[in-house]
Amino acid sequence: MQLKLPQGAIVLCIGPSNSGKSTLLEKLIAEQLLLRSEVVSSDTYRELVSDIQYIDFSTVSPEDQDVLYEDYQQLSMEAFHVLHEVVASRAKLNKVTFVDATHLRQAERAKYMEMAKKHHVPLIALVFDIPKEDIFKRDEQRLEPRGKKRLEQQIRTFQNELRHIKKEPFAKLYIWRGEDLTIARQASPHL
Numbered sequence: 001m002q003l004k005l006p007q008g009a010i011v012l013c014i015g016p017s018n019s020g021k022s023t024l025l026e027k028l029i030a031e032q033l034l035l036r037s038e039v040v041s042s043d044t045y046r047e048l049v050s051d052i053q054y055i056d057f058s059t060v061s062p063e064d065q066d067v068l069y070e071d072y073q074q075l076s077m078e079a080f081h082v083l084h085e086v087v088a089s090r091a092k093l094n095k096v097t098f099v100d101a102t103h104l105r106q107a108e109r110a111k112y113m114e115m116a117k118k119h120h121v122p123l124i125a126l127v128f129d130i131p132k133e134d135i136f137k138r139d140e141q142r143l144e145p146r147g148k149k150r151l152e153q154q155i156r157t158f159q160n161e162l163r164h165i166k167k168e169p170f171a172k173l174y175i176w177r178g179e180d181l182t183i184a185r186q187a188s189p190h191l
């Protein structure tokens, strides 16, 4: 698969945990197809605002899970606030930015629609459509497992949202199923 990139763009990664978003972006950086600064990740911003890299929900009691989840929601909100500012500034400067987060909810994607329109850059969707068996299998090997319950919920949301995502007004929508991916940069600001 070849992903065409104009001079400036917001590329929204869309896919549940373990669909391989960060892994693919790291590979593209290693291959020098992307600059490290062209990738902004929700995990990085969560750590930047809170020092917390990972919360293991599976080791706490169900009551404590609710409290922990509230804390997690609050720090996520702060993280996304900063992340949005960075993506907006980069769009204003006509830069390419890949946003590495799940973006499973329509409201999250709509925010970038508005941002892309405001700063005159195309919004491109990169959808990670990976079999759910692989998503669960990867969690067993992951140092920081996301947990079965959370993954089931994300996969359900993803499957329900997919038909809406396909109809949303992205400048271009790519569906990635694990094949080789290259990037072709366009000299022009248009796709």
Ligand code: ATP
Pocket (backbone or CB within 6 Å): 015, 016, 017, 018, 019, 020, 021, 022, 023, 024, 043, 101, 102, 138, 139, 141, 142, 143, 146, 178
């Ligand atoms: P999250 O949204 O939770 O950050 P993600 O979609 O960014 O998840 P990664 O962090 O890239 O997913 O990968 C999650 C786990 O799955 C990692 O342990 C990674 O090594 C593994 N993984 C990713 N891609 C593949 C693949 N193609 N084959 C096997 N394992 C993979």
